Amino acid sequence: MQINQYLDQLKRSLGIMKKDIRIYYLKGPVVIFGFLMPLFLFLAFFIGSRDMPMDFLISGLIGMTVFFTATAVSPVIAPWEAQVQTLERLISTPISITTLLFGDMLASFLFGILIPILPIALGLAIGINIIYPLTFILGIILAAACFSSFGLILSSPPSNAPSNVMMISSLVRFPLVFISGIFIPIEKMPYWGKIIASVSPLTYFTDLTRYSINGTSYYPIQVDLIAIIVFIVVFFFLAVQLHKITIYKRI
Amino acid sequence: MEHVIQVQNLTKIYGKLMAVNHINFEVLKGEIYGFLGPNGAGKTTTLRMLTGIIRPDKGEANILGFNIQKEPLKAKQNIGVVPETSNAYVDLSAWQNMMLMSELYGIPKKEAENRAENLLDRLGIYDRRDDKVNAFSKGMKQRLILCMALVNDPLLIFLDEPTSGLDVQSTHLIRDILQEFPEQGKTIFLTTHNMDEANNLCDRVAIINKGQIAAIDRPEKLKNMIKKLKSIEISFDKALNTKNLSELPHITQIRKKGDKFIVFTDNVDGLIHSLTLFAESENLKIVTLNTLDPSLEEVFVELTGDA
Ligand SMILES: Nc1ncnc2c1ncn2[C@@H]1O[C@H](COP(=O)(O)OP(=O)(O)OP(=O)(O)O)[C@@H](O)[C@H]1O
Ligand SMILES: [Mg+2]
Numbered sequence: 001m002q003i004n005q006y007l008d009q010l011k012r013s014l015g016i017m018k019k020d021i022r023i024y025y026l027k028g029p030v031v032i033f034g035f036l037m038p039l040f041l042f043l044a045f046f047i048g049s050r051d052m053p054m055d056f057l058i059s060g061l062i063g064m065t066v067f068f069t070a071t072a073v074s075p076v077i078a079p080w081e082a083q084v085q086t087l088e089r090l091i092s093t094p095i096s097i098t099t100l101l102f103g104d105m106l107a108s109f110l111f112g113i114l115i116p117i118l119p120i121a122l123g124l125a126i127g128i129n130i131i132y133p134l135t136f137i138l139g140i141i142l143a144a145a146c147f148s149s150f151g152l153i154l155s156s157p158p159s160n161a162p163s164n165v166m167m168i169s170s171l172v173r174f175p176l177v178f179i180s181g182i183f184i185p186i187e188k189m190p191y192w193g194k195i196i197a198s199v200s201p202l203t204y205f206t207d208l209t210r211y212s213i214n215g216t217s218y219y220p221i222q223v224d225l226i227a228i229i230v231f232i233v234v235f236f237f238l239a240v241q242l243h244k245i246t247i248y249k250r251i
Numbered sequence: 252m253e254h255v256i257q258v259q260n261l262t263k264i265y266g267k268l269m270a271v272n273h274i275n276f277e278v279l280k281g282e283i284y285g286f287l288g289p290n291g292a293g294k295t296t297t298l299r300m301l302t303g304i305i306r307p308d309k310g311e312a313n314i315l316g317f318n319i320q321k322e323p324l325k326a327k328q329n330i331g332v333v334p335e336t337s338n339a340y341v342d343l344s345a346w347q348n349m350m351l352m353s354e355l356y357g358i359p360k361k362e363a364e365n366r367a368e369n370l371l372d373r374l375g376i377y378d379r380r381d382d383k384v385n386a387f388s389k390g391m392k393q394r395l396i397l398c399m400a401l402v403n404d405p406l407l408i409f410l411d412e413p414t415s416g417l418d419v420q421s422t423h424l425i426r427d428i429l430q431e432f433p434e435q436g437k438t439i440f441l442t443t444h445n446m447d448e449a450n451n452l453c454d455r456v457a458i459i460n461k462g463q464i465a466a467i468d469r470p471e472k473l474k475n476m477i478k479k480l481k482s483i484e485i486s487f488d489k490a491l492n493t494k495n496l497s498e499l500p501h502i503t504q505i506r507k508k509g510d511k512f513i514v515f516t517d518n519v520d521g522l523i524h525s526l527t528l529f530a531e532s533e534n535l536k537i538v539t540l541n542t543l544d545p546s547l548e549e550v551f552v553e554l555t556g557d558a
Contacts, residue, residue, distance in 0.1 A: 008357055015354030023342045085338040089399070091304045092334070093355040094327035248305050 009099040016095070016103025017110075024073045024080075025111065035072075035115050038064035042119075045183055055213045058123040060182040063143075063206035065119050068173065070112025070144045074151030075169040077104045078243070082160040082250035097247060098240050101152055105236065108148030113140055128213060135221065136212035142228045143205040149235035150201065156242035158249040181206050186218045201231040255280050255407050255438045256301065260310030263296050270296045272462035273310065278440060278455075281433045285453035286442040287547075289555055293462040294442035295335050298411050301440070302332050315407060328356065331405035333396055333413050339384045345371065345395050346380040349402060356403040363402065370398040374424065390421040397425060408432065410441040414448065426452060446548040456547070460555040473550045481519050482543045485526060486511040488536040495533075499525045511539065 042061040081087040090100060123130075130136050154169040177183075179193070180202035186194060197203045208224040211217035217224065256278035263271040271293040278284045288294050299305045301312050303323045312319045317326035339348045346367065353363030371377040374394040376387075384392060393413070400408060410429075414422040429452065432439055443449055449456050450470050457467040466473060493505050496512060501522040504515040516522040519542055530537050 012355050012357060015351055018354075019340065019343070019347075019351050022347065023340060026342075084341070085334075085336045086340055088299075088304055088334045088336070089332070089338050090355075092302050092327065092330075092332040093352070094324045094357075095355055096324060251299065251305055 009096060010102070012095050013099045013103035013106065016090075016100055017106040020073065020077060020104055020107030021110065024077060024107065027076075035065070035069060035118070038068045039119075041177070054126065055128055056185070056210070058119065058126075058128050059206065059209040059213050061119045062116055062123070062140075062209050063180070063182055063202060064177055065116045066112055066140060066143050066205065067147050067177065067202050069115040070108050070147035071151040071154065071169065071173055072108070073111050074104055074108035074148045075154040075165050076162045077107075078155045078247070078250070079160050079162045079165045083162065087247075088251055091247065091251070097244050101236070101240055101243055105145070105148045105152060108151055109144045112144030112148055116140060123213075130212055131215055132212045136209065139205060139208040139212065139225070139228070142225065142232065143201075143208075146201050146205075146228050146232045146235065149232055149239055152239035153235055153242060156239060156246050158246040160250055176200050176202055179203070181218070201228060201235075204228050204231075253279060254313070255282075255315060256284075256440060257313040258301070258310070259312075261297065261300055261307050261312055262309035263293070263300060263305070264308045269462045271300065271307075274459070274462075274464050276457055276464065276467055278438060280438055281436055282454045283429065283433060283439045283441070283452055285449040285456040286440065286459060287444065287446075287449045287456050287551065288442075288459035289444060292459045292555075294459060295411055296462075297459070298335075298409055298440070298442055302330065302409050303327055304332075304334075329403065329406045331400035331403060331408040333400045333408070333410040335411035339392060339395050339399060341385045342383065344381050344383055345376060345387070345398075348384060348395065348399055349380075352399045352402045358403060366402055366404070367398070370401055371395075373428065374398055390417050393417055394421060394425070397428070405437070407438045407440065410439065412443055413441060414443075414445070446546065446551060450547045458551060458554050465554040466550075470547055474547060476550060481517070482513050482515045483519065483522060483526070484508075484511050484513055484539065484541040484543055486538045487530065488538055491535075496529070499529055501525055513543070 038061065041064060042057070045060075046057055078087070081090065151169070154172060155165055157165070157168065159165055179196045180200045181189070181197055182202070186197050186203065186207070189197060204219065204224040204227040207217045207219050208221060208228075211221050211224070254277045256276075258274060258276050260273045260275060261271060262269070262273050274297065286294050286297065296305070300307045301314060301319065303319045303326065306320065314326040315329055319326045339345070340351070343351070349367035349371065350363060353367065358366070368377065371380055374397060376391055376394055376398070379387070379391065384395065387395065397413065400410075414425055417425070426448070429439055429441075441452070453470060455467060456470055456473060458465045458473070466476070490510075493507055493512065496502065496514070497505055501516050501518045502514055503517060506513045514522060514526075523540070526540070527537070
């Protein structure tokens with residue numbers, strides 16, 4: 001009975017996901033922020049630091065791309081729907097807020113695992129070897145889930161202007177990239193830098209990617225995996241709680 | 252289940268404004284229930300509380316036997332909602348919108364497709380089903396929204412001003428469809444400020460003003476409430492103005508309406524006498540003379556105090 005109900009809601013969240021994919025994947029800003037941004041950041045960084053080894057750079061690019069693509073769609077959905085007045089329709093249907101957010105998260109999640117295929121292909125093309133492919137794939141899947149939940153939190157302030165939310169989320173996302181060991185390896189950071197890096201989920205994913213590519217990591221990979229899973233649970237739970245409060249303020 | 256909607260002390264406060272102020276009412280199974288009120292009366296706010304779109308600050312609402320606050324999913328499963336503002340997904344086609352709704356109600360695919368086909372066809376947009384809603388006119392959008400509200404074959408349908416801004420054809424189409432529901436044991440709750448709609452469509456009407464219910468009754472009974480205010484419609488074969496008539500006895504108020512006059516009185520018999528005497532003395536012919544019942548509009552104006 002209870003189980004059936006959950007399965008039923010899960011199926012309905014797939015409907016939400018399909019709708020999100022159809023609508024939001026084709027919106028310019030989403031694509032630009034998700035895909036081109038990390039690429040430009042990478043190129044700028046690449047030109048400035050030729051002395052860094054290629055596998056370090058590529059794993060940074062992959063980390064950034066997963067992070068930016070997975071957080072590209074989820075923050076804008078709620079404000080967008082409120083603005084074009086489709087949210088009222090959604091709330092009137094028999095789906096819970098958890099179902100609604102889970103659907104949004106799935107759409108983001110797919111974006112977050114599909115687009116990074118591009119930088120991965122780039123890496124393979126220039127001769128990068130992935131020595132632990134299974135760990136790598138598991139890492140990408142978990143990280144995409146983690147970052148898309150994080151995106152849901154970014155969308156929780158009850159502002160109905162997508163541009164506001166995009167600004168807020170950029171203000172949060174860019175600093176995160178700089179403290180997550182993408183441009184500076186964690187081991188070269190000062191002590192306080194290491195502390196700050198340890199609260200960023202992106203740190204663990206970047207670390208895991210480096211491990212998958214060259215076999216070395218700063219944290220044990222079990223720690224990386226567990227940290228990402230804990231972040232998924234915490235972020236999603238927090239997002240649901242926040243949206244439960246703010247969703248009614250959007251109408 | 253006799254009462255499809257039961258509302259107790261329902262209240263919504265926005266800042267200092269009591270948008271909806273401790274209202275109570277019940278809607279019976281098979282009724283078409285009208286919620287009539289001027290702009291800003293609290294109609295939409297009430298409807299949103301009843302459909303679980305916003306949360307009341309006080310009071311509760313039972314929808315199909317479920318408390319909309321405590322068991323929202325069960326209550327929502329068998330209701331349909333046409334919100335005030337047009338809101339299908341404009342980037343999706345009409346068909347995709349219908350399928351999305353079906354998925355959210357958990358309707359099996361085959362059945363969903365059958366229903367979508369029937370509904371779109373019935374509302375005359377089946378041929379445009381694969382067009383993006385972007386390209387739809389207002390009337391087409393509104394018809395699609397009605398289709399979307401009916402995908403789950405709801406027992407209870409909420410409509411917020413479903414025909415406002417539509418042409419006569421669309422309006423009639425929608426009203427015709429709504430009128431079939433009571434026969435199938437379905438209940439309709441609709442808000443409107445169109446007297447004609449409330450008068451012709453509704454079994455009962457609640458008049459809401461400034462967040463409070465001023466009266467609830469059948470349209471005809473509401474009209475009886477102010478029966479004392481009778482009026483006569485009269486026209487002559489020559490042009491006159493209100494001044495010519497205003498001196499006559501038994502006239503409490505007079506209004507010109509096209510080539511006719513609407514004359515209000517508390518003594519219909521006396522007024523007709525004085526009007527005929529007047530016509531004789533002025534050598535006029537009376538072309539029409541009708542006694543009028545108060546319209547729902549007059550009840551409404553009387554109860555809400557503004558037009
Ligand atoms: N989200 C909101 N925030 C603040 N005030 C609101 C909000 N929604 C409604 N109100 C106020 O509550 C009152 C009732 O609004 P409501 O939309 O229910 O009126 P209505 O009867 O539907 O009017 P209309 O015929 O214009 O649709 C209005 O004074 C309105 O300004
Ligand atoms: Mg309204």
